[in-house]
Amino acid sequence: MSSLRLTVLGSGTSTGVPTIGCDCAVCLSTDPKDNRLRPSVLLHYGGYNVLIDTTPDFREQALRLRLKRIDAILFTHAHADHILGLDDVRPINYHQKMVIPAYGTDETLDVVKRVFRYAFDGAPSQSSSPRVDLRPITEEPFELFGMNIIPIKLMHGDGVSLGFRFGRLAYLTDHSAIPEESKSKLQDLDILFLDALRHRPHPTHSTVAQSLESAEELKANRTYFTHICHDLPHAATEATFPPNVRLAYDGLELEVAI
Numbered sequence: 001m002s003s004l005r006l007t008v009l010g011s012g013t014s015t016g017v018p019t020i021g022c023d024c025a026v027c028l029s030t031d032p033k034d035n036r037l038r039p040s041v042l043l044h045y046g047g048y049n050v051l052i053d054t055t056p057d058f059r060e061q062a063l064r065l066r067l068k069r070i071d072a073i074l075f076t077h078a079h080a081d082h083i084l085g086l087d088d089v090r091p092i093n094y095h096q097k098m099v100i101p102a103y104g105t106d107e108t109l110d111v112v113k114r115v116f117r118y119a120f121d122g123a124p125s126q127s128s129s130p131r132v133d134l135r136p137i138t139e140e141p142f143e144l145f146g147m148n149i150i151p152i153k154l155m156h157g158d159g160v161s162l163g164f165r166f167g168r169l170a171y172l173t174d175h176s177a178i179p180e181e182s183k184s185k186l187q188d189l190d191i192l193f194l195d196a197l198r199h200r201p202h203p204t205h206s207t208v209a210q211s212l213e214s215a216e217e218l219k220a221n222r223t224y225f226t227h228i229c230h231d232l233p234h235a236a237t238e239a240t241f242p243p244n245v246r247l248a249y250d251g252l253e254l255e256v257a258i
């Protein structure tokens with residue numbers, strides 16, 4: 001295994017951009033980079049596809065990419081914008097004829113089980129349901145298809161979400177703060193993704209200014225901001241950043257040596 005490819009399936013915040021009912025310049029923009037589905041990425045390494053989060057836009061994201069296979073799902077946390085597309089893995093189940101392993105903390109998996117009760121209660125049903133095998137993880141590193149994955153604890157307001165490090169790439173969505181003990185796991189990165197919702201402060205998300213500070217402190221070669229709301233026009237916002245910090249956009253593909 002020599003390289004890992006990351007594809008951004010969605011770079012938007014929980015409402016997506018454009019946002020329903022909004023006529024702001026970003027929501028009306030014709031720049032495709034201002035069009036942001038809900039936050040998710042796909043990792044491809046060693047011939048395997050690993051999906052991070054199943055957003056309410058998962059169906060559209062999978063169709064855009066002509067995605068036929070998912071070998072595993074990693075959940076960052078159980079907010080609606082990160083789990084509600086789980087039912088749409090059913091066609092993937094049919095195609096690849098296997099139950100998909102899905103990893104998350106106990107807390108996250110409990111919510112997944114509650115929200116998608118029909119998929120886990122074992123009750124007989126005439127309808128199909130997503131076939132996933134829920135596998136609890138903690139902050140301890142774990143192995144997946146030959147890759148050592150390091151969960152990164154993040155503060156998401158009063159709650160917790162997990163980032164994930166794969167070799168020299170780390171994907172940190174939904175966070176308002178990165179605990180000190182987590183920063184030590186984020187050294188020597190080639191690529192780092194950070195939550196950067198908007199300029200105005202938010203109780204559960206990092207702002208552009210906070211994430212620029214984190215980028216400077218963590219010193220990855222390249223840093224990309226994601227979970228972006230309609231306050232940030234792509235081109236104009238990026239123009240204010242240092243060259244090694246960029247805004248992610250849907251369809252962005254990155255390759256990293258591992």
Ligand SMILES: [Zn+2]
Pocket residue numbers: 013014039079081082174227
């Ligand atoms: Zn979110």
Ligand SMILES: [Zn+2]
Pocket residue numbers: 018019022023024025026027028230
């Ligand atoms: Zn708007």
Ligand SMILES: [Zn+2]
Pocket residue numbers: 077079156174
């Ligand atoms: Zn969240």
